[in-house]
Amino acid sequence: MISMAAPSAHELVAWYAEMGVTEALDETPHNHFSTPAPAQPEAQRARAPARQQGAGPAPAARPIAAAATAPDDAALSARALAQAASTLEELRAALAQFEGCALKVTAKSLVFSDGNPAGRVMLVGEAPGADEDRQGLPFVGRSGQLLDRMLASIGLTRQEHVYVANLLPWRPPGNRTPTPQEVAICLPFIQRQIELADPDLLVCVGGPSAQGLLGLTGILASRGKWVDYDTGRRRIRALAMLHPAYLLRQPVQKRLAWRDLRALRAALDAQQG
Ligand code: URA
Secondary structure, three states: OOOOOOOOHHHHHHHHHHOOOOOOOOOOOOOOOEOOOOOOOHHHHHHOOOOOOOOOOOOOOOEOHHHHOOHHHHHHHHHHHHHHOOOHHHHHHHHHHOOOOOHHHHOOOOOOOEEOOOOOEEEEEOOOOHHHHHHOOOOOOHHHHHHHHHHHOOOOOOOOOEEEEEOOOOOOHHHOOOOHHHHHHHHHHHHHHHHHHOOOEEEEEOHHHHHHHHOOOOHHHHOOOOEEEEOOOOEEEEEEEOOHHHHHHOHHHHHHHHHHHHHHHHHHHHHHO
């Protein structure tokens, strides 16, 4: 008979890593698909009879609005909320109260933006990863560090020149690619964010951003070509670039990214006159 000794903790972790598990979130499991009953307004709370201890089972947790909202309704409500925001802060607050995207349920943070909203360049990536979700800021992990070095190579910094956001403000579980439905639901928010930030140049970092905002498919073919983007306020020039996460996996492609960065620098210099 084959003896099956229990694996050591080390073997177990190595096996998880091999199976693609990249992080342990907590020691106890959580049901992310249920939330506590919504807070009642003060007046209603005063009227409601107090629940007696032992008065039977607690009512079932209300299903989250994201699960209950049809995608079309969610996209409509996203559009209305985004349009009603007249500042970036109002837009962040509108996103924080938006319940139409299920990604919000599994994400730890709303990752809204970083950098200088008055910068001349706005960069839009795909979606937060694990580091961004933990810190609540876009592009702070390995690919963000590469992005900062790429920007520095043409004299740009987040602090001064660049405003950074993502197509989706919540991390897709396990960093999976966002679904077209999730992109469609969140699109009105990022479009409004671009309109309110009002940059001179827009850079879409990676394929999903280039597709979602510029309608470009095939990032390797479409990168590096300037197109017009209508912010709703004015037409600006927009460029798609390779994603730094891709460049970390395919360093040989950095030569293409370098071309795009030089094109960005040249466009900034030309606009300055
Ligand atoms: N990749 C992205 O597209 N955005 C981030 O914020 C981080 C990684």
